[in-house]
Amino acid sequence: MSDISTPEIGAVEVAPVCDDLHDPEAIVAADVLAADKAQQMAEFFSLLGDANRLRILSVLAVQEVCVGDLAAILGMSESAVSHQLRSLKAVRLVGYRKQGRHVYYYLDDHHVLELYQAVADHLDEA
Amino acid sequence: MSDISTPEIGAVEVAPVCDDLHDPEAIVAADVLAADKAQQMAEFFSLLGDANRLRILSVLAVQEVCVGDLAAILGMSESAVSHQLRSLKAVRLVGYRKQGRHVYYYLDDHHVLELYQAVADHLDEA
DNA sequence: TTGATATCTGAACATATGTTCAGATATACT
DNA sequence: AGTATATCTGAACATATGTTCAGATATCAA
Numbered sequence: 001m002s003d004i005s006t007p008e009i010g011a012v013e014v015a016p017v018c019d020d021l022h023d024p025e026a027i028v029a030a031d032v033l034a035a036d037k038a039q040q041m042a043e044f045f046s047l048l049g050d051a052n053r054l055r056i057l058s059v060l061a062v063q064e065v066c067v068g069d070l071a072a073i074l075g076m077s078e079s080a081v082s083h084q085l086r087s088l089k090a091v092r093l094v095g096y097r098k099q100g101r102h103v104y105y106y107l108d109d110h111h112v113l114e115l116y117q118a119v120a121d122h123l124d125e126a
Numbered sequence: 127m128s129d130i131s132t133p134e135i136g137a138v139e140v141a142p143v144c145d146d147l148h149d150p151e152a153i154v155a156a157d158v159l160a161a162d163k164a165q166q167m168a169e170f171f172s173l174l175g176d177a178n179r180l181r182i183l184s185v186l187a188v189q190e191v192c193v194g195d196l197a198a199i200l201g202m203s204e205s206a207v208s209h210q211l212r213s214l215k216a217v218r219l220v221g222y223r224k225q226g227r228h229v230y231y232y233l234d235d236h237h238v239l240e241l242y243q244a245v246a247d248h249l250d251e252a
Numbered sequence: 253t254t255g256a257t258a259t260c261t262g263a264a265c266a267t268a269t270g271t272t273c274a275g276a277t278a279t280a281c282t
Numbered sequence: 283a284g285t286a287t288a289t290c291t292g293a294a295c296a297t298a299t300g301t302t303c304a305g306a307t308a309t310c311a312a
Contacts, residue, residue: 028191029199033184038177041245046175050270051164054171058159065154067289073155080271082290092252101279101288111248115241119167122237126218176300193259206301208260227258227309 047091048115052076053084060094061113064106173217174241178202179210186220187239190232 033041048054055074059065067085071078085105088094095108107113159167174180181200185191193211197204211231214220221234233239 028185028188031184031188032199033181035177035181037246037249038180038184040249041180041242042175042177044245044249045171045180046269049168049172049175051161051168052270054164054167055159055161058157058164059154062154062157068287073158077272078289079273079291083270086290098279103289111244115244116167118237118241119170120163123163123166123170172299178300194257203302204259205261205303209300212260224309229259 044091047087047093048112050084052080053088054116056081056084056088057093057107057112057116060105060107061110061116064097064104066102066104068102070105170217173213173219174238176210178206179214180242182207182210182214183219183233183238183242186231186233187236187242190223190230192228192230194228196231 048057052074056070059070059073065073067081068078070076070085071081074081085094085096089096089105093107093109093112094105097104097106174183178200182196185196185199191199193204193207196202196211197207200207211220211222215222215231219233219235219238220231223230223232
């Protein structure tokens with residue numbers, strides 16, 4: 001994690017290992033996902049990388065539900081649900097609406113349903 | 127994690143908290159993502175939930191590359207790259223081809239590029 | 253065969269993650 | 283006011299994860 005500032009150039013000069021067998025890495029290096037963008041994307045994917053969060057989203061995809069009901073439906077503790085909702089809220093995947101002592105959460109980014117469905121289908125194929 | 131066998135029914139009977147305010151959870155419960163399917167999907171998303179793995183995929187999306195070159199391009203140790211490639215290989219996201227002492231890895235599941243691009247675009251919007 | 257190169261492997265380590273628990277906050281009801 | 287309900291919060295805990303390190307394996311070259 002020391003000198004990734006210009007990984008493309010550095011990498012090519014330091015280790016031209018397979019140059020005689022294949023195209024120089026320079027061609028590939030230009031297209032390497034930038035470290036910071038990679039980190040952002042990874043954090044997003046990681047958010048979908050938990051079974052309980054996915055199940056929460058699957059419920060909210062149908063209709064808005066309050067915390068207690070979510071916990072009951074999913075068989076999770078209310079605290080665990082609350083913690084996960086906070087993560088989902090932080091990246092605007094869900095939103096909430098207060099009504100009395102209840103807090104109703106809803107799916108705020110329907111874009112994720114495409115990813116959700118794509119992976120669901122993908123796993124059904126194989 | 128004790129009685130999730132029939133979470134839909136159980137949940138509804140145990141905690142009919144918001145019934146007077148909203149539709150019974152039964153409506154939603156029928157659509158809840160099954161725990162095992164959720165776990166499968168979560169494991170898949172988790173695989174994309176690491177910056178270095180995403181960067182590896184971004185390179186292999188362009189052309190096949192051997193382990194040492196990947197390490198050089200990404201500024202990772204060869205061991206770390208090898209470990210990650212094993213994970214990616216386990217779910218058939220990448221494949222490999224041996225040539226002499228080199229092992230060339232290639233993207234085996236071009237389906238993921240759609241997810242990759244979708245999230246990349248999604249982050250650019252916001 | 254000997255030595256160098258390329259990759260893999262598993263244990264050890266540090267960090268990240270998700271849940272539980274106890275308690276805080278906020279709202280509703282009487 | 284006091285009590286119950288609904289949700290949130292942060293510390294503690296156990297587990298998962300990714301990297302490093304040392305060494306094993308395999309192939310090539312001399």
